[in-house]
Amino acid sequence: MEPGLAFLLPLFMGLLQPGRGGRLEVEPPEPVVAVAVGESRQLTCRLPCAGPRAASVQWRGLDTSLGAVQSGAGSSVLSVRNASLSSAGTRVCVGSCGSLTYQHTVRLLVFAFPNQLTVSPVDLVAGRDQELACTAHNITPASPDVLSLSLLLGDQELEGVQELGLEEDEEPQEGEDPLFQVTKRWLLPPLGTPPLTLHCQATMRLPGLELSHRKPIPVRHSLTSQETRVTTSLEAILEQNSTPSPGGPGNSPTPGNSPTPGNSPTPGNSSTRPCHPEIHQSPTPGGLELLCEAACGPGIAVHWTRAPGDLAAYKKREDGAQAWLSVLWAGCNPEGWFQCRLDPGGHTASLYLLPETCSPPMSEALWMGSLVLGLLLLTVLTYRLWKCCQPARGPQGPPAPLK
Template identity: 75%
Template sequence: MERGLALVLPLFLGLLQQGRGGPLEVEPHEPVVVVAMGGSMQLTCRLSCAGRKAASVQWRGLDTSLGAVQSGPGSSVLSVRNASLSTAGTRICVGSCGNLTFQQTVKLLVFAFPDQLTVSPVALVAGLDQEVACTAHNVTPTDPDAFSLSLLLGDWELEGVQALGRAEEEEPQEGEDMLFRVTERWLLPPLGTPAPSTLHCQATMRLPGLQLSHRQPIPVLHSLTSQEPPVTTSLEATLEQGSTHSPRSPGKPGNSSTGPCLPEIHQLPVPGGLELLCEVACGPGVAVRWTQAPGDLAAYERREAGARAWLSVLWATCNPEGWFQCRLDPGGQMASLYLVPEICSPPTSGALWTGSLLLGLLLLAFLTYRLWKCCWARQLLGHPPPLGPN
């Protein structure tokens, strides 16, 4: 009796194990399957029954975005086309052989990770403490375990930098998908000697069975070699560079069918200073705005009109050295201009001359008054003023 139970019990346990999903096969085999936003994929579920039993297989989902399902004897294929964020979720394959039912679950994860990185400033200057920001556009998910931004020297993270924090903002989208703009900021100490020629901002997406990365170079200026000044003023332009950008995503406006829409900064001499013009030659629906200037941006006079934005730099005082930067919306592409005050005229020279002249006139008037008063007093006392030595 005991020997018979010992033979039957393993067989019974084996049937239970099969009932929990043993012979049901799902491809891909991973419990979590990732697909890029806008991409396509297939999930195939198969079941073979012993003997002449017909296998029944069917994909099921927990929501209405199951996808296209084609089922036949012993198999069911779930096709996902043009994946969106609403496509993500748990999918269940249920199969049966007679009275035995089997089940497998697959979690579908949709991600967005376009090669759209921007950096600010667009170039670094050796020997200075500098703040640098790196921004990834239109990404999801943004969980730190899945998405990260880092500053690299070669293939290694740059040492000695101070992390200043991370910010996430929603990117404007036409559909229901919610994508994000993620910015990481660091404070860099003066780069060593010799300074590297280039640093890189790297964005990395790590998901089950998948790791992707994009890089954006940040050149390092070893010396500030000034160009010819646009006008005889106290500032000279040392670097003007178009936006650091990546190829634009489909549907974004551009100034050609193959290239991205890039803002540019031009220098326009005006009486008493310099006017900077940021403009972009794109289709309608785009705008540029100034986002950075030495000191406080609010201290500068600015005018913004769609695809053009002006900023006035006056020579009344020695302006601080640094980057002027403008940004394109939508798209996030940026352009930057670095200005260095090489010749700073004393701002009060004219006022000092005027003040000195006024002080001299006041002193002359005071002496004239004192001399007149002295002569008048002598006449009243009957003592004519001395005429000089005999």
């Protein structure tokens, strides 16, 4: 290199030095940042700039839900408070140092994953093939690459199960954020001897984050042949004592007429299929009555959990597997979702009612005024018809003289 050029190169680099800057520093540094619905998060962006001139840094968004931004000398802080699904989107930090400009892109992912797992049936019986359903409620995103449901025995997946299908349904919500319920069903092999507990595990895998919830499923003993025989005999005895005979009161069982294992019916196994409630509606004077019921055997109950407006404003009555809800003036009822839930099991049924065209009731004074006006119009019309029906008469002169 020529001596002159060697002397000028450091000077030339020195002239450029004040305009140079480092790379943008973003916290957290991941390109995708996950935040739960209702939580808050801060994104901080900094740019070091050599020389006396401070860098200009600013967060910008590609949508309308940018959040609260506070920018100062060389840094900018984006605060997302009480995150909703509409808060998700792309954020861009733009920084400039002299004539150089930098940018860093972050995608904000908002998710919902509450610990709301339900299973049906709530317990299992050893030594029997049976079907099981596990449901995760109020979640998003619900895609299979994000959410998975599995059955665990201890810390290992249960072997020998047959998957029966995966269902995804949108759950009704008051707000704008759509949330989902995901149900997975399995056919289980005969389980071993209790004490034994399975778990349904829901796992959500997001960039840089993995969450999971578990729901225990106890396994109880199956009835032995001796227990079945005793149970059947007791059921037959109680039924015989409670049913009067044609000749009088029920006969007491004797060794000759007691049921035997050979001719007594075996108790029916309770269904292992998931139980779902149903909502029926029927008109009533001045309103509408909704009935939520579940024909799933003993030990269950249904409850109303949601109605347009305030649920406490409705008249309701709940009795085990049936629950009634009265909606007054159904023609003017508020638009929205009615929902009831099954316990145990957690399955829900929903009904959406649309308001119909209705008019306010007519007051008594207005009704009487309308009646009087109608009578007057009828009188005038009758008089005019009577006048029109009379024969026409000409003018009468003096009588002609007799000849």
